[in-house]
Structure formats: structure tokens, C-alpha cells
Amino acid sequence: MSIDNSTVKKVALLARIEIQKNDEAALIDELNNIIGWVDELKKVNTEDIEPMLSVFNETMNMRKDNPQSNYTNELILKNSPENNAGFFVVPKVVE
């Protein structure tokens, strides 16, 4: 399955990345090369093999769910491009 123009548009939308018009053709080529290359894996016999999500084989660490207040509202907002009255500001999303 090769990646065409419409696939790139669809994936870019899913990834929320705007692709510049003049980068599109080169990107399609690169993605097709990479996907063509990883397609080699189809030759590997993986019948009855369990997928390996992590190499970590200890019990996952769960910390106690105690309320903590390490960071102030002011600190958390400090890096935001726009904030107002203690909130992050985004463009209007409801009419």
C-alpha cells in the first residue's frame, strides 16, 4: 500500500501538522520509501508470538493517590503563550 496525496492529507490532519504545499511531493516520496522499507517486516513469521509492549517486567509503580500541591497556578501558566485570569486562553470554540 503506497501513500498518495490524499493519504498524506488525512495523516497530516490526524497528526495536526500543516504541510506546506511545496513540501508535499518530497514528503510523499520519503514516506513511501520509509514505509516500503519497513514493509520488509511482513516476511518475518510472527505466528503465535505475543506482541511486546514493554521490556519492563516488574510490577508497574503506582504511587499513593494523596492530594499534593507542588505547583501553583501561577507556575503552571508561566509558560503558556496566552493566559488570562488564571486560565489558558484558546480561540473561541463554541458559538
Place this chain on the structure above:
Amino acid sequence: MTDFSSLTITSAINGLKNKEFTSQELVQFFIEKIKQNKHLNCFITHTFEQAIDMAKIADKRISAKNHRMLEGIPIGMKDLFCTNGIKTTAGSKILENFIPFYESTVSKNLWDSGAIMLGKTNMDEFAMGSANTTSFFGNVINPLKSFSNQKKDLVPGGSSGGSASAVSSGLCLGATGSDTGGSIRQPASFCGLVGLKPTYGRCSRFGMIAFASSLDQAGPIAQTVEDAALMLQCMTSFDEKDSTSSRNEIPNYLDYKNYRLKGKKIGIPKEYLIEGLNNEIKEVWDNCINWFKSEGAEIVDISLPHTESALPTYYIIAPAEASANLARYDGIRYGFRQKEKDLKDLYQKTRGLGFGKEVKRRLMIGTYVLSAGYYDAYYLKALKVRKLISKDFEEAFKICDLILTPTTPNVAFPIGEKQTDPIEMYLNDVLTVPASLAGLPAISVSSGFNKEKLPIGLQVIGKPFDEISILGAGNAIEKLRGF
């Protein structure tokens, strides 16, 4: 000013303890060196004022005989580790002005051991690269040159290229790196250094900007095995802030000094003799096999049959995880924002302009392999092959104690090469990626030179949590390599 160029971490610790010099003198020396070598572009941010303040505290503690393990030792911190109140960019425009209000566990552990930060080192954007040519802050230059062409600038390797170049050019005594598919070992090899990627889970990932969470591991880049062991000791800890932080007991890594190769079985995987492996690297590999034999080690031919599949597997899993991890850069809570009237436009333009080419390429691949209709064919398939790769190592370690391989198929190459075809760049990591997928500890130690006097690194891969043995084998290489 005294010339401290020949110091290692170990000799600096002794010099400080014996009052031959102070930490403030050391720090001053390295600040000057950094200023003189700006063209190498090793640092994104300098933290000279903090370094001087930290050195004053270190000198007081040394005087009071209250020194910690790395008291007064100036190091570089890869700009992937969040540092409280100090800009942390991951080499990206999207985090150009990001100032964390918390400290990564690895950097905190180092400061708590008395280490001093000279600055944040340059890196491939979000650690995606093998030549340090994807950083928003420009290419890093390897201080080493080809003997016959002193004019051409070479890559330091990546992604921890700033750290490796800084240590190699003597701008700091050691530096931190992070390794997802080879980002510590490959630059260490290109710059003639020691780089160690610990077992997955050994170093906390808290505060380390995420690339591929099931693979990311922090580790040291240093001049010697002993320096790497000291840094590793200070970097590792159990951390409840990281859900995959290991509770395994942390040994005294300096115990590697008691490690002997005599009677040990060293596995040589035939699949690592890949097409395209540089002949001079092959020669050094053969030499090392003989050194190990002379120490009484037994050489065992082993097979890791799925080696060939490791790189394509990695280039499905790592981008897939990255596409999820990097979803957080939305222009809302922190980082760069391209102002737009519509929220979707804001996301798309922020990410389109904020990420560099290689990062966008990988996010597209990652999103594609996870998308409806392709998930089973690519992502799930890769997870199954990962299991096979991991099993290969399990089988191999039934008949050997350590695995010896080259670190890279080639030596450092000129800046600008391997830029047209992404896959050509990816092939740099073909020998480091398998151990990453299996979560195993691996070290790269400089073991020889090619005719152009460029360093050649060999890799020793160990069993899970057996960092001592790979340090021990690395130490043997240092003793036997003859330089």
C-alpha cells in the same frame, strides 16, 4: 590560569580532595574553554553564573570534608533533561522559550551528588537524528578531523551530539545523554569516548522530555570507563515518579574493577557482520576478540537471527510512540504558538511551523502506522518482531555472558552527507537499535582508529541489570587497546 585539559572526572576528584585546585578554578577554566569553542555549537544555553555559585558551595563542602561523590565536577546536561528555572528546548523551536518549573530526576540526582552544570548541550530535535543535524539551534561540530582533510567538519553523531562533542573537546568533564536507539553510544563512538546506555528502567525518565517511552534511557558520556561508572552511580535511582523505574538494587558500579574476563564467554553475533561494515572497524573488532582471548575469555559464535529486522521494527515503534508523546505540543499550555482564529488552524500551524522536518516525518510515520487499517499490519507486527528480537538475546545469553560488536558500521562522516535519503541516516543505528529494543545495557568504548585517525568504537551488550560486566569489559578494552 592552570591548564586542566588533561583532567578526567576521576583525576579532578582527587585534585579537588588534595587541594591542588578549587572547583571555582576548574569552573572558570571550562567557562573560558566553552567561550573559545563556540564554533562547535555544543551548548544551547550556558549556565555560567549558576556554575560559579555551585562551585562556591562545592569548595566549602570540600574544605569541610563534607564532599559528595561528584563534588565540584563541571558537566554538561543534555537539553532533553528539564532543569528548574533554566530553559529546556529539546533542540526544538516549539520549546524555544520553555522554562521548566521542576527538575528531572536524573539531573537532580547529579546536583545532589555535587556535580556542577556548565550549560545545556545541543542535540538533535527531540533526540531524532544520528548526526546532530536536526537541531533548531544548528549543527554541532565534531572536534575531531580526518587526518588528510583538516578543513572538513565532521558530525559528532547524534542525538547526544552536543554532549559528546563537548566532552571530546574538553569543554566539560562529562555529560549526560539519552539513548532511544543509539543516541549515547553512537556519538560516543564518533567522538572517541565512552557512552553507556543502562538497562531500561535503571535511570528515571521523570522530567526527561519523552521521545519513545518504552525505549528512552538516560546515561553518561565520559572520557573513561571509570568516569562513566561514577556518573552512572549518581544518575540511577528508584523513582516513584516514573511508572517503569526499576526497584532492583543498585550495586556499587566501581566494583567493575574486580571484574575479570578470565573464563567469561563472549558472544560474537554473526549477523552483526553486516554488508557495508567498514573494513577497518571489522579489523578493530577482530583485534578486540584477540585481546579478550589473551585475558582468558572464551569466544563463542552466537546467532541473533532477527537482527536484520531490528531497524525497521524500531522505525515503526519509535515514531508511533513519538506521535503520541509529542501530541502535547499544541501551542496552548507551553511552547511556541502560531496565533490563529480557529483552534484547529492554531494546532496545525503551530505544529507545522514549530517542528523541524525530521520530527514531522517521524510524526507522520507514527500516525500512519497507528491509524485505522494499518495498526495491525505495522504497529502490532512490529511489537511481535520486537518480542522475537528480545528472545534472540535471551537465547544468546544462555550460552554467553556478554556480546561484543562494533557500535557503528562507519566512522564519523562530513556534515552534509547522508542528508538526502532518511533511511541512509537511519542505518547509522543498525548495530545499536537491537539492544535498545530488548532494553539491555550496552556500552561503547573507543577501541582503535582508522587510517584517517578517526576513532572506532566497540559495543559490549550485557544481560539486564548487569552494568558491572559491561563496565568491566570496557575497562579491559581501555587497558588492552594500546593508547
